[in-house]
Amino acid sequence: MKPVKRIEIVIEEIELENVIRELDRIGVVGYTIVPHAGGRGERGVRYESLQGLGNVLMTIACDERQATRVIDAIRPILKRYGGICLVSDAMWVIHDS
Amino acid sequence: MKPVKRIEIVIEEIELENVIRELDRIGVVGYTIVPHAGGRGERGVRYESLQGLGNVLMTIACDERQATRVIDAIRPILKRYGGICLVSDAMWVIHDS
Amino acid sequence: MKPVKRIEIVIEEIELENVIRELDRIGVVGYTIVPHAGGRGERGVRYESLQGLGNVLMTIACDERQATRVIDAIRPILKRYGGICLVSDAMWVIHDS
């Protein structure tokens, strides 16, 4: 097991492509996406609909250095389009150890 | 970044409306909902179905004071209808800081 | 509230049955499943499709002793089929306390 940062991001579905592009730029390979999410925040209620204005939940496990870069890349997107980003500590059960 | 409590609640889909009403009462504005969840606990297996007896997963980021109030409000619902509530620490990447 | 381990597993949908069998063997009763997940890792991109090769997200709250057993049981599956397992600390709001 290895200590990692667990980054949890909630963004609008239509923003997903942009966020993945940022991750590619930084070199983060791994992430998990849960679609069909809804929620409520400063910008009101969001739910899945024909318009694709629902949320997705993205989880990224990475080391601290990468986490800092992810956060820096994500912050302007959150500022512009809303959403949240939570960071916490976790242990990663690595496959081969 | 600002330290927050990350509250994670799993409840039956049909209970969601009640829980949101409680959050409104307390004044918690933000939450994220992931529908279509299943699971197993003391009350047996639950899965999404025609009856709406599946679970939803709700995540709330809030400060400690609000967290205490949310927990107090949620506890009787969990007692009555089942489900779980986990609380952990996280850092919130605030949009404007 | 009682301190627990929060285990978060991302595996391929078709692996779910195997993992649940392991949990049964160990005696872990409770878990939550979020289907329809996608993601990316060492084995490339995964998304929900006709083939059932998308991911599911499983969350297990349990005590430390059980957590160790879950991790040991899950590790060979992760090694063989991929996926991730993160472990973190949380407080469980027990229904009756």
Add this chain to the structure above:
Amino acid sequence: MFSLSNMLIPAILFFALGFLAQLIRSDLKFPPDLAKALSIYLLVGIGLHGGIELAKIDAAGALSAVAAALGLGFGLPVIAYALLIWVVRLDRLNAAAISAHYGSVSAGTFVTAIAFLDSLKVPHESYPVIMLAIMESPAIIIGLVLANLARKGQGNGHEKRVSRELVHDAFTNGSVVLLLGSMLIGAIAQPAGLGKIMPFYDMMFMGVLSLFLLDMGMEAARRIGDFRKVGPSLLVFGIMMPMIGAAVGLATGHWLLGFGAGGTLLVAVLAASASYIAVPPAMRLAVPEASPALFLTLSLGVTFPFNVIVGIPLYFWAARWLAGPV
């Protein structure tokens, strides 16, 4: 007249196929949203058909059908409750929750009965569709009342608000709104427009039903694992109660409403069937102390398959016997 071939109607065979697929642990999966879509389609289709027919008939007949539906909806749960308390000796809260299911109806069973009549080319009155729409609500309310009575002495203040909400829900739940709404549309929409939409509901109806029953067969078989939890005396209840309900329904259809064999069968099926879509969530909210493993397994895993495979032909045999030779 009655041979095995009556049971070989595709709807029932697809139910059996789904049941079997689950028994042999096939990985066949039915998206939950597909089941929801098919059930919306079926309810709207039933409603439109009923509405078109009802526009043609007299209000007096409709009124007595409504009265009969209310009678069945309020009366059957009381019979079920009495049996559960005094014969099965179940606790009061579980008894209340289960009773509500048996006072309500299963649209899937109802439509299978129509498919059965169609396959025998037996006509039927159109009033039973109104009864279908009406019978959802009273049973939920009676279930709530029985549960509240059962709780007397245990004292709990929070229940009032829940009760008020549930009475609202009983009258506004999705099935009721779709059935009554489409019935109204079928009755008042201008014929040219209806003519444009009915092919969608006419030609696909039995085909959609077959897919829906395929899924319901899988769902029913999934419940078999809980038979242990339910226990033998409750399992027997799950077979006896529909037969008692059917008897009451046959009497109501034949004597009270004066229906022919077709219509009488449908009333019997309404009385015999137990809800497995609208009532379970209502009872889950109203009586959280009651075990879904009991009420869902009984309504979906025992009574539904019994009605679809054995009940419908049996009740029809009785309806025919009552109606006399045509």
Add this chain to the structure above:
Amino acid sequence: MFSLSNMLIPAILFFALGFLAQLIRSDLKFPPDLAKALSIYLLVGIGLHGGIELAKIDAAGALSAVAAALGLGFGLPVIAYALLIWVVRLDRLNAAAISAHYGSVSAGTFVTAIAFLDSLKVPHESYPVIMLAIMESPAIIIGLVLANLARKGQGNGHEKRVSRELVHDAFTNGSVVLLLGSMLIGAIAQPAGLGKIMPFYDMMFMGVLSLFLLDMGMEAARRIGDFRKVGPSLLVFGIMMPMIGAAVGLATGHWLLGFGAGGTLLVAVLAASASYIAVPPAMRLAVPEASPALFLTLSLGVTFPFNVIVGIPLYFWAARWLAGPV
């Protein structure tokens, strides 16, 4: 000719049923994926029909329809923007986002208008289908241009890339691809093969539309909670702008394109309707400063119901008046 009965076409009644179900807080739920499936079906159906018709007609007529569509798509948002800025006195970014919605079109409203014509047995030209496919894109681009103009002086470098992507999206969004693609298939596929697939699109079309509008009715009613946020002057805009659009559309259809009453109605509806599927996400990306509560509530909660219930009969009355007695 114009009685209440014109409004009793099932499509509109199902819209009303959905609206009502939401108002009485029914627990009726429509799976989001079902709505997406129905909308794919409707777009492909419209496209195929249009393509089959277009294969028969002359290119000159098609060209002038395309030109008219481009004119409306680029012109209407400018009118809307001017009104929003000078009359409603809205800020420029919200005005830009809302304008784009009104320059674009609503396929749901368009098909409801076709159902309306069908119910009156009034024929219509087939060119408006091309216009439907074409009018999505220009409005998105104009919205983008207006927003960029509005931002001048606020300085923001990141916008360039977003703009480039959005121009791409405007021409490749799902609705445009489905409509243009199916239109092409309808025009070039060999007739024997088309004959095999058209029953699927012909016989179910109005039935599917009724289910789609049931959901859209619920969706529209869900927006009522945001009326407060929108405010009275914007609400009035949500009713005036479609009438202004309809007037422009009527003129275009009748005088510019020389259509009959049916075709003129359809052009009016294209001009009057506001997009609530393709444009909202585009504007969300392009103008994140704009509030979805404003543009969605206006297009989906005000203009869409207005057009479906009041607008279509009204515009048809005008189209008929223009076209003169047949």
Add this chain to the structure above:
Amino acid sequence: MFSLSNMLIPAILFFALGFLAQLIRSDLKFPPDLAKALSIYLLVGIGLHGGIELAKIDAAGALSAVAAALGLGFGLPVIAYALLIWVVRLDRLNAAAISAHYGSVSAGTFVTAIAFLDSLKVPHESYPVIMLAIMESPAIIIGLVLANLARKGQGNGHEKRVSRELVHDAFTNGSVVLLLGSMLIGAIAQPAGLGKIMPFYDMMFMGVLSLFLLDMGMEAARRIGDFRKVGPSLLVFGIMMPMIGAAVGLATGHWLLGFGAGGTLLVAVLAASASYIAVPPAMRLAVPEASPALFLTLSLGVTFPFNVIVGIPLYFWAARWLAGPV
């Protein structure tokens, strides 16, 4: 006889539209559950049709079709494996996984071939439908056997249980259950009841196929990004193997089974097509060391489009040549 117009059947055009939509990076999205629903519908429809036809024919013919299907299902993966090991020089585990796909079949390709025959008004035997249902299972088992052989020497105890489960899965997977089950229902259900459900499967079939292929076109194009990973020699295999399979299938259909041009084409398509629904998850479980990027890209991204666009007309040309002038 053979002009471009043969390829202009709507099913193929919709496949191309989906492919194109993905290539131009349209945001068109197809809900995954819709694809699952359409595939359930198509399998049940194929099964019912096959069953109705089979009820009319002799058991001897059915038996030889079953034998041929088993022969193809067991034989083709061995050919594929040999080619992959000795010609392409792929590692054994990836070779085993890929081989299983080519021994199995693609119902989507099969139905497209039927649409192709329909568009030319060429009749076909009904036996190939049984072969379709039967060919899923043997290939999975052979794939498993080849993988276990490949692993010899690497030693791994856990594999036994997985193997046992996979043999179970091979015979109970969803496609097999739906196909065989509906075939049985088509054969035994009473005709009046079948008459009620068949319109749902008859009239919509080609339309549903067109939507399914629209999605499959997008899915196939999504695989193009992995062409690099697959490499040139495997890409060539993805085109040569279906042609080899088709040759074996043509011989089987024409000489062994004595079918006409229509039936011979269908056998060729069964042999030429590679599974992309049932086999991928089976091989993922059985041979986790194998790369889905290889087997999915080959079956879905190379062989499927090749068969749909080039293969079917080509194999039909050969089938016709074998069958001689009618």
